[in-house]
Amino acid sequence: MEEQQGKVIPIAIEDEVKTAYLNYAMSVIVSRALPDVRDGLKPVHRRLLYAMDELGLHPNSPTKKSARITGDAMGKYHPHGDASLYDALVRMAQDFSLRYPLVQGQGNFGSIDGDPPAASRYTEAKLSRIGDEMLADLKKDTVDFVPNYDESLKEPSVLPSAIPNLLINGSSGIAVGMATNMPPHNLNEVVDAICAYIDNPEISLDGLMHYIKGPDFPTGGIVFGKRGIKEAYATGRGRIVVRGKFTIEVAKNGKESIIFTEIPYGVNKASLLVKIAELVRDKVIDGIAEIRDESDREGLRIVIELKKGTIAKVVLNQLFSHTALQSTFGVINLALVGLRPKCLSLKELIAYYVEHRVDVVTRRTKYDLQKAEERAHILEGLMIALANIDEVVAIIKASRDVELAKTNLIQRFVLTEIQAQAIVDMRLGRLTSLEVEKLQKELEELRTLISYLKSLLEDKAKLMGVIKDELRSVAEKYGDPRRTEIVADEIESINIEDLIQKEEMVILISNLGYIKRVPVSSYKSQGRGGKGMASAKLAEEDFIEQLFVATTHDHLMFITSKGRAYWLKVHEIPEGSRTSKGVHIKSLLMVSPNEEITTVVDIREFRDDTYLLLATTRGIVKKVQTSEFSNAKTRGIIAISLDEGDTLVSALLTGGSDEIMMISRKGQALRTHEEQIRPMGRSSRGVTGMKLDVDDELAGLLRVNDEEKMLIVTEYGYGKRVEYAEFSAHNRATGGQRVYTITEKTGEIVSCVSVKEDDDIMCITSQGKSIKLAAKEISVMGRSAQGVRLLQIERPDFVIGVDRIANEEE
Incomplete structure (x- = not known):
């Protein structure tokens, strides 16, 4: 056999490793682990939501099997394992993981105890009402579409995101050499802050914090001290101390019980109870008689019954010192800005979202204007034809074929090709006086709409007003009261008697x-x-x-x-x-x-x-x-x-x-x-x-x-x-x-x-x-x-x- 002749290029191994690893690292950073600052989504979440939109899984539609959703997303847009896709879908449906779940699940989607969800062939899902807002106006050329992995289809590079998803749901992810950990916030507070920023782009951090008090976790809890919050909002990094919320109840027999009704975000309840039991067994915590989990559909309820004569304050301090009932949330506001990772302050997060919405609303307005002008153009041709209907009919009857009829109409009434086509396609039913009135009314409405859309594109302040109105409408529909309490004092000076009945x-x-x-x-x-x-x-x-x-x-x-x-x-x-x-x-x-x-x-x-x-x-x-x-x-x-x-x-x-x-x-x-x-x-x-x-x-x-x-x-x-x-x-x-x-x-x-x-x-x-x-x-x-x-x-x-x-x- 003849030896194959080839060219050998000598490369130093450290250069090859450096290049290969850098390529891998950038791929993980840009295409997997970090959210986009505009819609707050990683590629896997964006592709799942887009696949659900294509399957017609809107809030008023019936659910479909999760396996079908993950299969569609995997086959068309996300060529990775179905396990990772299903995990991402499940998390978007968990009300203890996301402050505002984007997916509405049916079946077992896991629990705060760390129970796994049922297999994807058993569960079903569709977009939640607020999740549907992420895709609003997608078909109006509001965002760029890019080729999928095999260039056989197109997928959106970002979603229009009518809700400030990154701020209200937060995000977490570990890339290569960097990580993100963004806390969720309250929708009403975020919308108020964005509107304040639109009114005054020079607004200070204190001005924004007048509206956004701090993180609002889906599992509630109490945040201690505003220093960590302010630091995170100012620099993009900070430490926030979160404690479980509790009350102290006294039974008829005189025994005191500490009742936890909320636990810090991200804490596994079952593991927490096991940890407390181990600490009691090892005599690290003294004075606990019994631990019970009385959680049900009404909500979380952990009962820690104390022995007679035990001082609750001592037990609480031990619980907070040794268990996850007091946790630290390390804020890292890292997101992709134009495919580059950047650590962002609160004001920057708001500014980039507003910039995205300006782009989306501008593109949507241009799209609507184009469609309105096209329709108005056709209606103007129809109105000319209706005003001269006898002559139009005579021209069409005298013509040998449709093309000649169109040519004759264009010459006679100075019409465009599109208008002439609309006239020859017109049904006889349109000749009734009622139909004529309808066409006239539609044309008037279109002219008003065109005038309004042009004014939007010409007047930035008016466009900003539209963005504000849409945000307020979203807050009205989906906004809810704050769940996480924020206490101004630092952790050491908290007085337990506020929680004692x-x-x-x-x-x-x-x-x-x-x-x-x-x-x-x-x-x-x-x-x-x-x-x-x-x-x-x-x-x-x-x-x-x-x-x-x-x-x-x-x-x-x-x-x-x-x-x-x-x-x-x-x-x-x-x-x-x-x-x-x-x-x-x-x-x-x-x-x-x-x-x-x-x-x-x-x-x-x-x-x-x-x-x-x-x-x-x-x-x-x-x-x-x-x-x-x-x-x-x-x-x-x-x-x-x-x-x-x-x-x-x-x-x-x-x-x-x-x-x-x-x-x-x-x-x-x-x-x-x-x-x-x-x-x-x-x-x-x-x-x-x-x-x-x-x-x-x-x-x-x-x-x-x-x-x-x-x-x-x-x-x-x-x-x-x-x-x-x-x-x-x-x-x-x-x-x-x-x-x-x-x-x-x-x-x-x-x-x-x-x-x-x-x-x-x-x-x-x-x-x-x-x-x-x-x-x-x-x-x-x-x-x-x-x-x-x-x-x-x-x-x-x-x-x-x-x-x-x-x-x-x-």
């Missing part, structure tokens, strides 16, 4: 210092004179010493026997059941061993115009601005300097101009104005509030409210309501008037509270029994009356506390 809580504090909170709903109302129900299983020598009601968002100010003040948020106190012991107060506050909590007050917020009025057993009173206590927290600061042997008995909030009522254990009451007590610094002693007998002590301090009544309760379970109006105002440091006649049977006054007619009250005994009563069941009596029996007391038990349960409206 506001709820009335009974706070119980025992003599030995145990504290707990129990929902008011755990207590059922009883009649007057009942025996009550067990409210705490205490040690034999312990008893309940204080009770009051506050909401989970309030501050609890604790003032000790040594005159120091501390505070906690109510939700930071571990919740217990009615019968549980609670936790020791000293495990929550930094209280020294030789001081005890003597009084507790519920404060909503610390301000200069509200005051804390403190009263001691020896009748000393003191007024301090609440703002002085804002930094007390769990470490404590001085509230009052006490005399040797004196203790705090009561503290209440006042507005600076209230009247107050001091009530002693022996049955005396002094009504005085708080203006008689000047505000003092935290470390002062105070002034004499009420003059007391040697064997008497102050039992309580109330703020006068004529819409309410005083409720007086004695240690052996007797009580009454008394009108404030029965007492006249006196100066401070006087003895006051009789409010109750004390006997051996009633015992001394132990507590007083101000109540409305429709209030409920709670009484607690030293042995831990409680009774909930309606205030209206307790008689209103005069100053010297003994009152009625409120609850049965079996000595040595005695009443130690009473508090009002506020109405929900209050």
Whole structure:
């Protein structure tokens, strides 16, 4: 055999590899992985949508098998594996992947749990209503068509894209040496921003961000901090921190549960639950009793049930630290601009989209103008023929063939070839007067349309107005409220209490210092004179010493026997059941061993115009601005300097101009104005509030409210309501008037509270029994009356506390 003669070209291997790899890299960048800035689509998505358009799969048509769609796209335009085509089709139909799905799927298209879709032979699809907008006006020469891979067909190089797809759906892709990761946005916000840009192309980034607040993910969530968003919008790159959205629910048994209703974008729910379970098993996260997935068609719901006494804030911080419930979305706004990859700012993304729409609308207008002019030209010829119909018929009849007839008509009426053809093709039915009127009307309408289309092409501002109107129409049809919440604060300063349900809580504090909170709903109302129900299983020598009601968002100010003040948020106190012991107060506050909590007050917020009025057993009173206590927290600061042997008995909030009522254990009451007590610094002693007998002590301090009544309760379970109006105002440091006649049977006054007619009250005994009563069941009596029996007391038990349960409206 003769050897084949050939030419050998020596090439250095590194040059060949460099060239070949560069060609491959550019092919991946331009023809596979990056979206076009104009329509926001990669070639595979564009070809799938075009194939669906050619198959007539519009929103009002029946669906077709996905295998048919991917087969058509693969055979005609995209010569790659059908698996990659089907994956792309599936993603366009998933409402958890795309903010505005471009495809409407029928069948199993996968789930947020990472379940795979059914095979393409089982599922069906068609264009969604918003997906159809991507192809609007495609047949009006709005975009360039290029040959397909084998040059047997033509395909669009870009879609007209009546929706700003790249901004509203985002994109992600890994090319060679570069990647894109663009977040989705809200359609209404994007359209408003584009319209603002059209009105003022010099608009600043802050101006655009007035409309586009930040990304809007299909799975919702909460974005923390605007710094990352602004950086991404300004430079095209930035980091956005996203957390799952949650609430905290309290079950009837007192257990708290963290309920996640939204998770960060792109997180696989099933994998997330497995990860949490592993962390609980490995004791990385402590305090979780159970994890349940209660998601259904209504939406996502992950229930994380906590163990009794677990502080939700601690568990949440661990979940956010160790799981994808807090994720970072790294923004890289990389897209193809004229087949070149470019990292784009928000303004550039909008500018390139507007430029594309200007091109599309201009080309569409030219196309419509050409078609209108062609039709008008034919109608003008028909109108000439109808005006001279007898002569036209005579010319046609006299002609030997159609060509001669056309030639004769052109010569006689100065027509064009096209007009003459239209005349000879005209049906006899067009000769009726009604048809003539229709042609005249159509011609007039066409002339108006031509005039309008020409004005569009001549006036840029008018063309921009059309673009704006079309965008607003799209937003009206498909726009929806924002799903992702954006919080201005950075992640560290987020306060969990915004997510904790506001709820009335009974706070119980025992003599030995145990504290707990129990929902008011755990207590059922009883009649007057009942025996009550067990409210705490205490040690034999312990008893309940204080009770009051506050909401989970309030501050609890604790003032000790040594005159120091501390505070906690109510939700930071571990919740217990009615019968549980609670936790020791000293495990929550930094209280020294030789001081005890003597009084507790519920404060909503610390301000200069509200005051804390403190009263001691020896009748000393003191007024301090609440703002002085804002930094007390769990470490404590001085509230009052006490005399040797004196203790705090009561503290209440006042507005600076209230009247107050001091009530002693022996049955005396002094009504005085708080203006008689000047505000003092935290470390002062105070002034004499009420003059007391040697064997008497102050039992309580109330703020006068004529819409309410005083409720007086004695240690052996007797009580009454008394009108404030029965007492006249006196100066401070006087003895006051009789409010109750004390006997051996009633015992001394132990507590007083101000109540409305429709209030409920709670009484607690030293042995831990409680009774909930309606205030209206307790008689209103005069100053010297003994009152009625409120609850049965079996000595040595005695009443130690009473508090009002506020109405929900209050």
